[in-house]
Amino acid sequence: MLTVAGGPGSDAAHRTRPAGWTLRAVVSAHAAAIAAQPVFAGVYLSGDFDGLRWHALGADVVTSIGYLQVIVAVVVWVRLRQVWPFLATSGVVAAETAQYFAGLDGALWLHLPLGVMTVAALVVLFIAVWLRPLGLRPGARREARDA
Amino acid sequence: MRERDAGRGVTRRRVLGIGGALGLMAATGLSASAALARRPSITGAELRSAVPLPPPFQVPLPLPPVLKPVATSDGTDRYEITQRETTAEILPGVRTPLWTYEGTFPGPTIESRRGRPVTVTHRNTLPVPTVVHLHGGRTPADSDGYPTDLVLPEGWQEPHQQMGHGMQPGHGMRDPRAVVTTLTRSYTFPLDQRPTLLWYHDHRMDFTAPAIWRGLAGLQIVRDDAEDALGLPAGPRELPLMIADRAFAADGGLAYPALDPTLRVRPGVHEPYVAGVLGDVILVNGAPWPVHEVDAARYRLRVLNASNARHYELEAVTDDGRRLDLVQIGADQGLLAAPVTHRLLPVAPAERYDVVVDFSGVPVGGLVRVVNRLGTGRTRDVLAFRVVREAADDSRVPATLSADLPSWRPSDAVRVRDLAFRVGRMGGGHGWLIGGLPFDPARSDLTTGLGDVEVWRLVADVHHPVHLHLAGFRVLSRSGRPPLPHDAGLKDTISLRPAESVEIITRFDGYRGRYLFHCHNAEHEDMGMMANLEIT
Numbered sequence: 001m002l003t004v005a006g007g008p009g010s011d012a013a014h015r016t017r018p019a020g021w022t023l024r025a026v027v028s029a030h031a032a033a034i035a036a037q038p039v040f041a042g043v044y045l046s047g048d049f050d051g052l053r054w055h056a057l058g059a060d061v062v063t064s065i066g067y068l069q070v071i072v073a074v075v076v077w078v079r080l081r082q083v084w085p086f087l088a089t090s091g092v093v094a095a096e097t098a099q100y101f102a103g104l105d106g107a108l109w110l111h112l113p114l115g116v117m118t119v120a121a122l123v124v125l126f127i128a129v130w131l132r133p134l135g136l137r138p139g140a141r142r143e144a145r146d147a
Numbered sequence: 148m149r150e151r152d153a154g155r156g157v158t159r160r161r162v163l164g165i166g167g168a169l170g171l172m173a174a175t176g177l178s179a180s181a182a183l184a185r186r187p188s189i190t191g192a193e194l195r196s197a198v199p200l201p202p203p204f205q206v207p208l209p210l211p212p213v214l215k216p217v218a219t220s221d222g223t224d225r226y227e228i229t230q231r232e233t234t235a236e237i238l239p240g241v242r243t244p245l246w247t248y249e250g251t252f253p254g255p256t257i258e259s260r261r262g263r264p265v266t267v268t269h270r271n272t273l274p275v276p277t278v279v280h281l282h283g284g285r286t287p288a289d290s291d292g293y294p295t296d297l298v299l300p301e302g303w304q305e306p307h308q309q310m311g312h313g314m315q316p317g318h319g320m321r322d323p324r325a326v327v328t329t330l331t332r333s334y335t336f337p338l339d340q341r342p343t344l345l346w347y348h349d350h351r352m353d354f355t356a357p358a359i360w361r362g363l364a365g366l367q368i369v370r371d372d373a374e375d376a377l378g379l380p381a382g383p384r385e386l387p388l389m390i391a392d393r394a395f396a397a398d399g400g401l402a403y404p405a406l407d408p409t410l411r412v413r414p415g416v417h418e419p420y421v422a423g424v425l426g427d428v429i430l431v432n433g434a435p436w437p438v439h440e441v442d443a444a445r446y447r448l449r450v451l452n453a454s455n456a457r458h459y460e461l462e463a464v465t466d467d468g469r470r471l472d473l474v475q476i477g478a479d480q481g482l483l484a485a486p487v488t489h490r491l492l493p494v495a496p497a498e499r500y501d502v503v504v505d506f507s508g509v510p511v512g513g514l515v516r517v518v519n520r521l522g523t524g525r526t527r528d529v530l531a532f533r534v535v536r537e538a539a540d541d542s543r544v545p546a547t548l549s550a551d552l553p554s555w556r557p558s559d560a561v562r563v564r565d566l567a568f569r570v571g572r573m574g575g576g577h578g579w580l581i582g583g584l585p586f587d588p589a590r591s592d593l594t595t596g597l598g599d600v601e602v603w604r605l606v607a608d609v610h611h612p613v614h615l616h617l618a619g620f621r622v623l624s625r626s627g628r629p630p631l632p633h634d635a636g637l638k639d640t641i642s643l644r645p646a647e648s649v650e651i652i653t654r655f656d657g658y659r660g661r662y663l664f665h666c667h668n669a670e671h672e673d674m675g676m677m678a679n680l681e682i683t
Contacts, residue, residue: 047567047582049604049648052627106626108645109184110177117173124169 019079020134023072030065031126034119037062041115059100066093081137088125092118187521188645190610190668191423191456194394194402200428201239203436204514204531211366211387211432214255223335226257226267230277230363238428238435241399245362246273252433253389253453254347254365259338261371267347268333271298275410277358279332280350281367282497282614283479283639285340288660291616294352294677295325295588298332306412322588324661339657341481341551341619341637342371344387344449344499352588353414356424356455356669357405360393364453373549374482380447380503380542386439390494390529391453392426402426414673421577422609423456423670429519431530438514438531441506442538447476448502452494455669458610458642459494460520461529463504466513474544477501478636480619482549487635491520495612495642497667500633503544509534552637555652557623559600564593568643568666568676569608578675579666585675586665592678593664600654607643611671614640616662616680620653640667655682 016024037058044051070093073086095118102111216224233250237243248254248269259265271277276299280292289296345367349358366387379385396402404420407413416424428435452459463471473489476482479499486503494500509515515532522528571580578585582592595601602623605613622634626647634641641649665677 044606044648045567045569045608045646047565047569047606049565049606049650052606052648056627106644106647107186108188109180109186113176113180117176121169 016134017080017136019072019076020129023069023076023085023134024129026065026069026072027122027126027129030062030069031122033058033062033065034122037115038119055103059103063093063096063100066096069093076134079136080134082134085125085129085134088121088128092121092125095121188610189425189458189521190645191425191670192420193425193427193526194404194420196395196402196427197397198238198241198395198399200525201435203525203528204438204516204533206239206434206437208386208388208437208439208530209432209434211253211256211389212251214249214257223264223266224259226265227270228254228267229270229272231272232274235433237393237430237433238395238399241395243395243399243401245401246358247362248347248365252362252364254363256365256387257347257367259336259367259369261342261369262337262339264335264337265367266333266335268331269298270331271300273300275354275358276300276303276351277363278350278352279334279347280616281334281336281345281347283343283345283499283619284336284338284367285617285657286334286336287658288662289326290334290336291660291662292334292350293325293588293661293663294350294355295322295327296332297325297327297351299327299329301330303329325588336367338369340369341549342369342374343477343479343481344368344451344501346389346451346453346497346499348453353673354410356416356673357403357410359453359669360403360424360455361401364389364391366451368449377482377545377548378541378543379476380445380540384442384444384542385447385449387432387449387451388530389432389451389453390459391430392455392457392526393428393430394426395428415576416670416674418577421670421674423668425454425457425526427525429522429526429529436525436528436530438533440535441532442536442540443507443509443511443534444538444540445503445505445507445542445544446532447542448504449477450492450494450500450502452496452498454496456496456671457526458496458521458612459529461492461494461517462490462520463532464516464518465509471504471506471508471515474503474505475500475633475635476503476544476548479639480637483636484549484552485546486544486548487632489633493633493642495610495640495667496669497612497614497640498638498642504532506532506534507540511536553619553621553654555600555621555654557602557650557652560602560652561599562595563602563604565604565606566678567606568611568613569606571675573675579668579671580675581665581678584678586677588679590679591681594681594683595655597659597682598654598656600652602650602652604648604650605641605643606648607645609645610643610668611676612640612642612667613664614667615651615653615664617657617682618653618655620651623650623652625649655680659683 040055069089073089077086218225276297278292349363394402404417406415473492475487513534517529573585619637622630662680
């Protein structure tokens with residue numbers, strides 16, 4: 001069972017703020033974009049030459065959203081004093097950058113497993129941003145009382 | 148409240164625990180991939196020799212004998228070649244039975260001139276049918292060595308097809324258009340083509356790989372006056388280098404994992420070798436890791452990778468670790484427009500590279516080793532050159548080598564084709580497919596008009612050196628990016644690496660008829676990876 005703090009009943013300070021909603025939107029777009037990457041890769045390896053162009057375009061889109069997500073996560077960190085989205089995003093973006101160059105170099109031994117792991121990490125992050133409250137991080141005392 | 152308090156504490160620890168576990172899984176997965184994957188990637192499995200192998204750079208480099216014509220009438224040179232079994236000493240003190248052209252491995256070299264036709268009459272005294280294909284030749288279809296145009300040995304009894312263990316479609320299948328002869332067949336090569344290094348080899352349906360492995364390969368050189376006038380290194384300073392890997396069984400014979408060692412009935416290799424057969428001995432012109440004595444001067448090396456499946460990345464390294472420039476002057480189909488300098492030269496099966504190396508900076512007594520960066524252990528060495536004397540050198544490598552390369556543009560193409568080269572199921576077992584289909588001589592795959600320009604976009608799953616009969620092509624792109632430096636010039640074989648794609652452009656001119664394109668990993672070729680190209 002997941003115990004989720006900050007449900008509909010929590011107080012105003014705990015409610016998800018615009019920065020939080022922006023993060024949820026960016027992470028959602030990011031997850032949707034990355035889900036298309038294995039599809040394009042499969043289309044390409046089935047012999048469809050254009051699949052590679054789609055896969056390359058998808059890589060540009062995914063990494064661009066990733067860098068945008070870093071910026072939003074920094075805002076969340078500063079405004080809402082929640083650092084975990086930034087740490088998680090940094091990890092995902094580092095993996096995506098390595099993934100990008102592994103793909104360009106044809107280093108499939110790295111590109112395939114890292115790609116699967118990056119998708120999995122982004123799915124976990126997607127679940128986390130939608131299940132956890134993205135409001136102002138409450139103080140320790142308040143946190144205990146809320147919970 | 149207290150419960151949720153406790154629950155929240157557990158959740159935090161759990162979050163850290165879950166995060167740590169996932170991190171550990173990721174690290175383990177990536178490390179395992181790094182450790183288990185072949186880096187660099189290699190397609191094929193290596194056979195181990197069961198006899199002691201000689202140290203490298205002891206045996207002198209043999210040069211294949213040049214075949215003398217039996218007649219030179221009517222502007223045509225006529226040759227005769229007997230395909231026969233013989234025994235040769237490839238490894239010192241080891242007797243190795245071979246299948247040969249004219250008793251030697253490599254077979255004798257045929258020296259020819261552009262536009263002067265050559266007729267070669269082959270006589271098959273081997274125990275199996277054969278087919279001769281002149282690789283890179285601009286040859287009419289009836290002399291191109293279609294895989295079912297067999298030359299049967301005298302008294303050949305058609306073996307009973309043992310059905311039930313995976314006779315695949317295409318294998319053992321009748322081809323209504325096959326032109327079969329008994330004992331002899333004359334092949335006529337007009338040689339109306341750019342001067343280059345060609346090679347002839349067996350191309351029999353289902354059994355090409357083991358036949359080449361047993362020794363059925365030889366060189367043919369086409370020259371013309373324009374190339375002769377360039378002043379490139381020539382005579383003893385022009386060396387053909389046929390590089391091929393092999394493995395030796397305990398009895399001294401060549402080891403090969405054929406399902407049917409008689410090579411009569413059942414095609415294919417044992418399961419571990421379906422991706423390609425690699426040997427642990429590197430032969431150059433039929434000698435293991437040979438050494439050649441050279442002047443401190445420029446040499447023209449005409450490199451052919453005649454291996455079934457092994458790729459090379461060649462570099463020339465001096466005693467003090469310096470890498471000599473490999474100045475590429477020609478590709479599969481002749482001279483480049485201008486020289487291209489490499490330090491590392493990739494060579495896929497059936498590709499040819501015409502390369503000039505300058506030994507003048509190497510001190511007398513120095514050894515220049517040619518090594519394969521893709522090899523490991525003994526297969527890292529290929530051959531060596533011992534610089535033995537200072538010498539005058541009036542050769543040169545002109546900045547402009549040729550001006551007759553075709554310049555087809557993608558806008559000239561009347562059609563674009565996508566072709567996937569990948570693994571699949573064929574009959575009951577693994578096969579190699581083009582566009583999802585295994586080879587069937589009776590099926591029409593691609594049809595094009597004589598003179599049509601086409602763009603082909605090839606996609607590979609693992610290494611596939613794709614060879615097109617009749618027509619040379621140019622490389623437009625590799626995986627959506629510009630071609631690599633060694634893709635320059637006119638080619639007839641293009642090396643696709645895993646998950647790579649290339650765009651090539653060509654014009655189908657010369658002759659009408661039924662031709663082939665196929666993967667020149669010889670095992671892939673025997674296991675379905677060929678298709679028909681009908682030029683109408």
